[in-house]
Amino acid sequence: MRIALACPYAWDAPGGVQVHVRQLASCLRGRGHETLVLAPAWSRPDDPAVEVVGRPVKVRFNGSVAPICPDPRSRGRIRRALASFHPDVVHVHEPFAPSTGLFATLEATGPVVAVSHAYFERSLLFELFSRAMGKVWGRPAVWIGVSEASAALLRRHLGHDADVRIIPNGVDVELFGRARPAELPPGRRMLFVGRLEPRKGFPLAVRAFELLAEDHPDLLLVVVGEGRQRTALDALPPNLRGRLVRAGVVPHADLPRYHAAADVFVSPAVGRESFGIVLVEAMAAGVPVVASDIPGYREVVRDGVDGLLVPPGDVGALAGAAAQILSDPALAARLAEAGRARAETFRWDRVAEQVEAAYRDALASSDRGAGPAPGR
Numbered sequence: 001m002r003i004a005l006a007c008p009y010a011w012d013a014p015g016g017v018q019v020h021v022r023q024l025a026s027c028l029r030g031r032g033h034e035t036l037v038l039a040p041a042w043s044r045p046d047d048p049a050v051e052v053v054g055r056p057v058k059v060r061f062n063g064s065v066a067p068i069c070p071d072p073r074s075r076g077r078i079r080r081a082l083a084s085f086h087p088d089v090v091h092v093h094e095p096f097a098p099s100t101g102l103f104a105t106l107e108a109t110g111p112v113v114a115v116s117h118a119y120f121e122r123s124l125l126f127e128l129f130s131r132a133m134g135k136v137w138g139r140p141a142v143w144i145g146v147s148e149a150s151a152a153l154l155r156r157h158l159g160h161d162a163d164v165r166i167i168p169n170g171v172d173v174e175l176f177g178r179a180r181p182a183e184l185p186p187g188r189r190m191l192f193v194g195r196l197e198p199r200k201g202f203p204l205a206v207r208a209f210e211l212l213a214e215d216h217p218d219l220l221l222v223v224v225g226e227g228r229q230r231t232a233l234d235a236l237p238p239n240l241r242g243r244l245v246r247a248g249v250v251p252h253a254d255l256p257r258y259h260a261a262a263d264v265f266v267s268p269a270v271g272r273e274s275f276g277i278v279l280v281e282a283m284a285a286g287v288p289v290v291a292s293d294i295p296g297y298r299e300v301v302r303d304g305v306d307g308l309l310v311p312p313g314d315v316g317a318l319a320g321a322a323a324q325i326l327s328d329p330a331l332a333a334r335l336a337e338a339g340r341a342r343a344e345t346f347r348w349d350r351v352a353e354q355v356e357a358a359y360r361d362a363l364a365s366s367d368r369g370a371g372p373a374p375g376r
Contacts, residue, residue, distance in 0.1 A: 001359060003028060004087035006078070006104035007039035008094045010056035010067035014195070014225075016277045017093055017117050019252055020169050024355065025049065027170065027348045031356070036085045038078055038100055040069035053077040053100055064199050064272075068099035075103040082107055089113055089359045095136055105139050111362035113355075114140035115167070119149040119274035119296055141362040149295035150274040165358065169275050170351035173343050176284035179256030184245055187218040190322060191262035191287065193255065193278050194269075196227030201268035201292065201312070203232035208266065208319040213240050216326055224250050224258055259285035263332070264325045267291040270312050276300040280346045283307065283339030288332045290321040306338035 007021040018039075025035040035049055040056040054074030056067040078100065082090065090108040092101040093115050105112055137157060143164045145151030151164045158164065190209060194200040202225075209221040222245040223233070233244060247258060259265070265282035267289070273296040280300055282289050289307035291297050301307035308324070310317035325332045344350075 001088045001356075001363075002034045002085065003036075003359065004082060004085055004090045004104070004108075005035060005037045006090065006092040006095075006101045007037060008066075008068055008097045008099035008101040009039070010069075011037070011039040011041040011045055011050060011052070012043050013056070013067045014249055014252075015067075016169070016275075019277070020117070021093060023170060023172055023348060024352070027352045028355075031352060036081065036087065038081055038104060040067070040074065040100060051077075051081050053081065053103075064195065064197055066097070068097055070098040072103075074100065075107060078103045079107045082109070089362055091115070091355075091359070092140070094118060095140070102136060105136050108139075111142075111359075111365060112140040113142045113144065113358050113362050115144040115146065116150045116154050117146050117169075117274055119147070119153055119272060141365040142358045144358060146275045147296050147299045149299065153274075165354075167354045167358065168346055168351060169277050169280070170348040171277060171280045171284055171343060171346045173284045173347050175253070176256040176259060176281050176343075177286070177340070179260040179285065181261035182254075182257035184222065184258075184261050185220060187220045187243070188216065188263040188326060189220045189222045189245070189261055191222045191224070191258060191265045191282070192267070193224045193258070193265075193282075194267065196223075196225050196229040196232075198229065199269060199272050200225075200227075200229075201270045202227070202229045203235075204268040204270075204313065204315050204318055205266050206232045206236065207315045208268070208322060210236060210240060211315065211319040212323055212326070213243065215323065219243065219326070220245055222258060222262065223247060224255065255281070256285055259287050262287045264322050265289045266318060266322060267297070268310075268312070268318050269294060269297065271295075273297055279307070280343050284343035286336040286340050288325045288335040289339060290318060290325065300342075302342070306342040307335060 037050040040054040041052045054069035054071050056069050058065050091113045092104045095101040095105040095114045144167050154164045192205045196202045220243050224247045226249050265287045276297045292312040293309035303309040308321040
């Protein structure tokens, strides 16, 4: 098949959706398909199979900052790119965001498969935008949520009986499983990976480290990521600041080396997470995981089986769970082994089979000009 993938976020910015689209395109090419990625970007990518369709701007939404391209002029670039590539299927990501996924949905002349990576309880901005986008909701032949949480969000707008299939995000399990440890200062390491923003709960990780530091004098906090909440580190006592490793933004290909050097992984996100790629990556690397018990995350980690879940926002519980792992080698080994096994569920070859089935169903749709009717 010839497959066009529309990514709504800046191709040259870090983010889970960009990693997902990049790896999915690579996997599909490895399985014999042709792909073209359409995305906004600040710079021109080296990959000839990626076409830049506009310049992104940063917009605050859902507790994060999204580098999207709402410029309507990009719609013409998308139209021309699709006409030139002539895809069998257009696979759009986040078509309700005012960016490339939306414009590709409107410009596609063939079957559309749409996927939501988002989850939140309520958003007035989204509700208002959604009501104006009836044509978009009705266009895709197949709707996909990456989890029950994101599927539930879609059904609130498509109708509770809408056919939304769940296909999880894929992870390059081998990349994380075979990595050699990064060269870090000696000691045991508690790893945080993600944007340093309110939604990810980074200050909770910092405070948990402070609680753990006295009883675990060899413990280091390793931070991979950047964002405005980096200032949370300034609240640490001066004697603990020397036990910080600030890696900043790390290319995804280099990320597994930090996991390979870690003893425990923490992800204290406070909500609005549709899945938990960072959790699967840590489990694939064999790092015991402590994460918030929130929708999306609990679909990845089964509490007490392949990781530990704690109430969101509870610093004491976060520190306590990490202390269990640091103090109990048998528990750490059991969670690491179970986590590796759990990560196999999200291998790209398994996920790609499900995505290909969605493409075939879209192609077989008797009415290629319309998808499921919005349930309003």
